[in-house]
Amino acid sequence: MTEKELMKKAIEAREKAYVPYSKFPVGAALLTKSGKVHTGCNIECASYGATNCAERTAIFKSVSEGDLDIDMIAVVGDENAYTYPCGICRQVIVEYGKNIKLIIGKSEEEYKVYTIENLLPHSFTPDDLEKNN
Numbered sequence: 029m030t031e032k033e034l035m036k037k038a039i040e041a042r043e044k045a046y047v048p049y050s051k052f053p054v055g056a057a058l059l060t061k062s063g064k065v066h067t068g069c070n071i072e073c074a075s076y077g078a079t080n081c082a083e084r085t086a087i088f089k090s091v092s093e094g095d096l097d098i099d100m101i102a103v104v105g106d107e108n109a110y111t112y113p114c115g116i117c118r119q120v121i122v123e124y125g126k127n128i129k130l131i132i133g134k135s136e137e138e139y140k141v142y143t144i145e146n147l148l149p150h151s152f153t154p155d156d157l158e159k160n161n
């Protein structure tokens with residue numbers, strides 16, 4: 029699966045976004061090292077703080093199926109501007125590896141590639157806790 033193909037899955041996943049409050053749909057698609065794809069959309073709530081972002085929806089689906097080996101995650105929001113993961117999602121992403129690739133797109137043709145370490149430098153990770161155990 030290529031970066032472009034994963035971006036297409038994120039665009040498809042965006043269709044399911046539940047966004048009655050922000051009206052800002054976001055889609056995400058992640059690829060595991062074993063080649064499986066898990067998708068997600070943002071899911072809002074009348075109690076706004078209970079909202080779940082597209083990236084975390086995809087990650088939680090993946091982890092709940094035992095797929096912790098994440099290779100890359102594609103994210104797409106607005107088609108006119110890049111939508112970068114929020115701080116909470118960055119922290120959740122780095123939990124599963126500093127080298128996870130992020131494909132941040134406007135469309136299948138227009139996207140940028142980062143690692144989570146690029147977007148969340150000097151992060152606090154499971155390794156930091158292990159030193160005390």
Ligand SMILES: O=c1ccn([C@H]2C[C@H](O)[C@@H](CO)O2)c(=O)[nH]1
Pocket residue numbers: 047050052053054069070071072079080081082083103105111112113114
């Ligand atoms: O990377 C992002 C940024 C924002 N949102 C969602 C949260 C909320 O539903 C809406 C507006 O913040 O966009 C995501 O799902 N992912």
Ligand SMILES: [Zn+2]
Pocket residue numbers: 081082083084113114115116117118
């Ligand atoms: Zn987020």
